[in-house]
Every structure is written in structure tokens, then in C-alpha cells.
Amino acid sequence: MSARAASNRIDDRSIHRETSVVTVDAPNDLALIHDPGVALVHWQRAMPAALREGLESTADGTLPHVRFSAPLRAVEQATVAAFEAAGIGSSVARHLLIGDIVLLAILYSHVEQAEWLSVRLERIDHDACRKPHVDRVTTRLLCTYRGAGTEFGQTGVENEDWRCDLSLRRFDVGLVKGLLHPSARSSDTSKLLHRSPRFTADSQERFLLCIGSAEPPRPRARDAGLLH
Numbered sequence: 001m002s003a004r005a006a007s008n009r010i011d012d013r014s015i016h017r018e019t020s021v022v023t024v025d026a027p028n029d030l031a032l033i034h035d036p037g038v039a040l041v042h043w044q045r046a047m048p049a050a051l052r053e054g055l056e057s058t059a060d061g062t063l064p065h066v067r068f069s070a071p072l073r074a075v076e077q078a079t080v081a082a083f084e085a086a087g088i089g090s091s092v093a094r095h096l097l098i099g100d101i102v103l104l105a106i107l108y109s110h111v112e113q114a115e116w117l118s119v120r121l122e123r124i125d126h127d128a129c130r131k132p133h134v135d136r137v138t139t140r141l142l143c144t145y146r147g148a149g150t151e152f153g154q155t156g157v158e159n160e161d162w163r164c165d166l167s168l169r170r171f172d173v174g175l176v177k178g179l180l181h182p183s184a185r186s187s188d189t190s191k192l193l194h195r196s197p198r199f200t201a202d203s204q205e206r207f208l209l210c211i212g213s214a215e216p217p218r219p220r221a222r223d224a225g226l227l228h
């Protein structure tokens with residue numbers, strides 16, 4: 001079954017009609033994001049204790065803070081390079097974390113049928129993006145490995161009446177529909193907004209993964225045979 005065809009399996013038991021959020025417990029269901037009535041696929045999952053404990057014991061300011069675009073086949077190599085550059089030595093937790101980032105890249109590539117991906121690994125120690133918004137993308141995958149997760153909710157014209165319907169937990173995967181998705185304009189799904197959680201003096205530094213699709217680099221004119 002293709003990723004797009006899988007969206008036929010949505011039913012009233014799994015989707016919250018008011019918020020357009022569908023909660024799933026298996027990665028195959030990430031393809032439900034293409035259903036016109038779905039704004040967010042929320043995949044709740046349990047992670048190994050070694051990864052949770054390894055991230056807890058990691059000092060603030062040490063995890064990678066990078067952004068790169070790469071074909072899927074090169075994401076693992078680029079992620080390993082980012083951890084090497086950050087000075088994160090080999091460990092079980094590092095192995096599990098890189099493995100999970102690569103797994104989510106594979107799943108996203110499959111759901112979005114995208115060969116080139118943009119990958120962002122962010123350390124966040126401030127309020128980041130507090131204004132509720134919808135991304136100008138087709139879809140975006142989010143996973144917070146440390147600290148509080150992204151908030152989803154609805155708001156009116158004034159941002160003060162923000163109502164948070166869902167806060168992603170650590171390791172939850174959120175696959176979000178953006179304004180550029182073919183079904184975003186023809187449905188109510190663009191009413192689901194998101195924003196970063198508030199960062200206070202007591203907050204733990206966040207470590208956030210964002211994956212989206214990317215355009216492959218254009219061949220230079222000479223490489224493309226346009227110049228002689």
C-alpha cells in the first residue's frame with residue numbers, strides 16, 4: 001500500500017474532529033497526514049531508558065546545533081558528522097539518538113515521497129517561536145528529545161486567547177501539515193496552530209529535531225552543459 005493510499009484508514013475513533021489531530025501508535029500511520037481532515041499526526045512512543053538517561057545526563061550547550069540539506073542516503077553520515085563536530089563521544093545513547101534521527105528521516109522521506117530532506121537539530125534555551133502560527137511548508141516532522149515539546153492549539157484574531165489543546169511530550173513525533181499542503185486550503189486544518197513552549201529559569205534546555213523536504217541543489221550551468 002502506498003503512503004497516500006494509507007490515508008484511507010482514518011476513522012472517527014482516532015481523530016479529534018475539533019482539533020484535526022489524529023493520535024497514532026505506529027509509524028505506518030504517519031501517512032494519515034495526507035487526509036484532508038488531519039492537521040497533525042501525533043505519534044506517541046516509548047524510548048529506551050539508555051537514551052532517556054543519556055540525554056538527561058548531557059550537559060546544556062553540548063548537543064549539536066546544525067541545519068543541513070541532504071539526500072536521504074546521506075542523512076546518517078551528516079548526522080554523525082554533526083555529533084563528531086560537537087565533540088559528543090561514542091556511547092550507547094549517542095548511537096540510539098542518531099539511529100532515531102535517521103529512522104525519522106526515513107519515515108518522513110517515505111510519507112512525503114521526498115528524496116532530499118532538510119534536517120535541523122536545535123538546542124533551544126529561550127522562548128524561541130511563541131507566536132502561534134502555521135508553517136509555510138507542505139509538512140514538517142518535529143521531535144523534542146530534551147525539554148518541553150511544541151504546543152498545539154487554536155486562537156482567535158488576538159493571540160491572547162490562545163488555547164493550548166496539546167503539548168507534545170519528549171520523544172513524541174508530531175507530523176504537522178503546513179499551508180502549502182494540497183489539502184490545507186480546502187479544509188479547516190490550517191486552524192491548528194503551534195508555538196514553542198515558554199522557557200523559564202527552571203526549564204531544561206530543549207533539543208529539537210525538525211525534518212522537512214528540500215530542493216536538490218541546482219547543477220551549475222557549466223555542469224549542466226549550458227556553457228561551453
Ligand SMILES: [Fe+2]
Nearest residue numbers: 133134135194
Ligand atoms: Fe513552526
